[in-house]
Amino acid sequence: MSAATALPVTITGVRRAFPVPASRGGRADRASRSVRRGTTGGTVPAERIVLDQVDLTVEPGEIVAVIGPSGCGKSTLLRLLGGLDTPSAGTLRIGDQIVTGTDTRTAIGFQEPRLLPWRTVAQNVALGLPRGTPRSERATRVAELLELVGLTASADLRPRQISGGMAQRVSLARALARRPGVLLLDEPFGALDALTRLRMQEELLRVHAARPTTVLLVTHDVEEALYLADRVVALRTVSDGEHSPVSDVAPSVVRVLDVPGARPRDRADARLAELRVELLEGLGVVTHHVSGASEPYPAI
Numbered sequence: 001m002s003a004a005t006a007l008p009v010t011i012t013g014v015r016r017a018f019p020v021p022a023s024r025g026g027r028a029d030r031a032s033r034s035v036r037r038g039t040t041g042g043t044v045p046a047e048r049i050v051l052d053q054v055d056l057t058v059e060p061g062e063i064v065a066v067i068g069p070s071g072c073g074k075s076t077l078l079r080l081l082g083g084l085d086t087p088s089a090g091t092l093r094i095g096d097q098i099v100t101g102t103d104t105r106t107a108i109g110f111q112e113p114r115l116l117p118w119r120t121v122a123q124n125v126a127l128g129l130p131r132g133t134p135r136s137e138r139a140t141r142v143a144e145l146l147e148l149v150g151l152t153a154s155a156d157l158r159p160r161q162i163s164g165g166m167a168q169r170v171s172l173a174r175a176l177a178r179r180p181g182v183l184l185l186d187e188p189f190g191a192l193d194a195l196t197r198l199r200m201q202e203e204l205l206r207v208h209a210a211r212p213t214t215v216l217l218v219t220h221d222v223e224e225a226l227y228l229a230d231r232v233v234a235l236r237t238v239s240d241g242e243h244s245p246v247s248d249v250a251p252s253v254v255r256v257l258d259v260p261g262a263r264p265r266d267r268a269d270a271r272l273a274e275l276r277v278e279l280l281e282g283l284g285v286v287t288h289h290v291s292g293a294s295e296p297y298p299a300i
């Protein structure tokens with residue numbers, strides 16, 4: 001099977017605001033605006049800014065992890081990249097094309113595997129193949145993908161007959177089936193136990209090494225981000241759930257961190273442990289770490 005052509009991702013000045021329902025008050029503030037029109041006296045609906053001034057370039061084949069507090073817009077960013085949502089301002093590009101809708105060059109892996117229960121493992125993977133793949137090629141491609149994620153022996157099982165980790169691997173194989181230039185993964189291992197999660201991280205690195213593709217990985221796990229990614233992007237919450245600002249509306253991205261060391265990384269690497277503490281403290285977690293080495297950065 002030929003290697004995927006990893007594509008660059010360019011995000012420029014992206015903003016995503018959602019209207020605030022009038023029944024919820026729509027109170028105006030710096031993050032949710034209700035603008036009074038001078039001459040007519042009318043108002044435009046209040047809006048809640050979820051993402052603002054997002055600028056990010058991801059190189060072909062790079063793995064970028066996106067972290068940040070719950071509700072800060074991580075999934076929204078992936079949905080925008082996957083063409084499942086539209087930005088209020090700014091542009092997102094895959095390769096040199098602006099994202100205007102779903103794109104066969106992009107694959108999304110959701111937090112839950114979303115398998116069809118009445119189909120076998122192999123049939124679920126086949127669902128990811130591009131439309132028009134010749135019948136003769138389909139079986140070979142599915143067999144290769146199952147081998148890639150270590151599920152050859154489980155090809156004929158149904159989703160209820162496999163474990164959660166296996167289901168996640170089926171989901172990953174299905175996402176890879178279209179040979180995506182960009183793979184968008186939203187908390188792909190979030191539902192797994194700690195050990196399976198570590199194994200799946202290795203699996204992802206193995207698959208990435210075998211078939212390089214650009215990966216944007218949303219995760220709540222800072223350690224996972226530092227273990228897998230070339231860079232970690234930290235987002236902040238621009239406005240909270242009550243439509244009031246927690247800060248001035250400022251760029252959503254508060255930190256872009258280059259992760260040192262080539263993969264596979266030593267999980268006990270002292271530099272990664274320091275960075276983990278630094279990122280966790282940026283997320284507001286008390287780490288009880290005593291160090292004079294790391295510079296504080298603006299709270300997320």
Ligand SMILES: Nc1ncnc2c1ncn2[C@@H]1O[C@H](COP(=O)(O)OP(=O)(O)OP(=O)(O)O)[C@@H](O)[C@H]1O
Nearest residue numbers: 018019050068069070071072073074075076077241
């Ligand atoms: N279609 C929508 N309409 C209105 N608000 C939305 C919509 N989609 C998302 N939001 C709001 O945008 C905010 C960010 O949502 P998003 O799902 O991107 O967060 P997240 O960072 O992925 O959070 P989590 O870590 O909990 O998954 C949330 O407060 C959510 O309520």
Ligand SMILES: [Mg+2]
Nearest residue numbers: 074075076186
């Ligand atoms: Mg989310």
